[in-house]
Amino acid sequence: MKHIAISLGLKGNVFEEMFGEEVQAVRMNYYPPCSRPDLVMGLSPHSDGSGLTVLQQAKGGSVGLQILKDNNWVSVQPIPNSLVINIGDTMEVLTNGKYKSVEHRAVTHKEKDRLTIVTFYAPSYEIELGPISELVNERNPCKYRRYNHGEYSKHYVTNRLQGKKTLDFAKIPDSYFA
Numbered sequence: 001m002k003h004i005a006i007s008l009g010l011k012g013n014v015f016e017e018m019f020g021e022e023v024q025a026v027r028m029n030y031y032p033p034c035s036r037p038d039l040v041m042g043l044s045p046h047s048d049g050s051g052l053t054v055l056q057q058a059k060g061g062s063v064g065l066q067i068l069k070d071n072n073w074v075s076v077q078p079i080p081n082s083l084v085i086n087i088g089d090t091m092e093v094l095t096n097g098k099y100k101s102v103e104h105r106a107v108t109h110k111e112k113d114r115l116t117i118v119t120f121y122a123p124s125y126e127i128e129l130g131p132i133s134e135l136v137n138e139r140n141p142c143k144y145r146r147y148n149h150g151e152y153s154k155h156y157v158t159n160r161l162q163g164k165k166t167l168d169f170a171k172i173p174d175s176y177f178a
């Protein structure tokens with residue numbers, strides 16, 4: 001997060017300061033082998049609501065994580081002893097869309113199972129957030145409204161995973177700028 005801040009010309013601790021008493025949640029996903037991977041999805045397409053997500057994949061499992069890039073699903077090949085870091089919706093909002101949350105899904109495999117341990121790093125539920133003012137100007141109009149992160153989290157968990165649809169909660173519609 002510090003390096004993201006610096007890459008945008010911001011103070012290194014800007015996100016850390018905004019997150020307040022941050023929330024870390026851990027989810028473990030187990031995908032058993034599946035005789036019909038063509039019919040069964042492991043985890044539906046979604047973006048995470050977090051700031052950043054850290055994903056670890058157990059050794060020897062199948063390849064399962066895919067990200068949506070230029071409208072194609074691309075498999076993320078596991079690299080031994082490494083973690084996958086994904087950008088979540090909160091960073092997309094704070095950076096006014098400069099860093100976009102990644103749409104991803106998990107597919108199943110005919111013979112192999114797969115275990116992942118995922119840590120979501122997110123702001124305190126109490127905080128209000130919106131695009132950082134330094135990243136909003138005439139050329140980069142404000143793309144997201146301010147909201148309470150607890151409310152966003154509630155919205156996230158009470159809606160179906162459906163691509164990046166949950167981010168509509170915060171998006172200012174394009175028609176507003178027309």
Ligand SMILES: O=C(O)CCC(=O)C(=O)O
Pocket residue numbers: 027029043048055064065104105106116118
């Ligand atoms: O298991 C995976 O590779 C993806 C998990 C994931 O996207 C999630 O838990 O949010």
Ligand SMILES: [Fe+2]
Pocket residue numbers: 046047048104
């Ligand atoms: Fe995810």
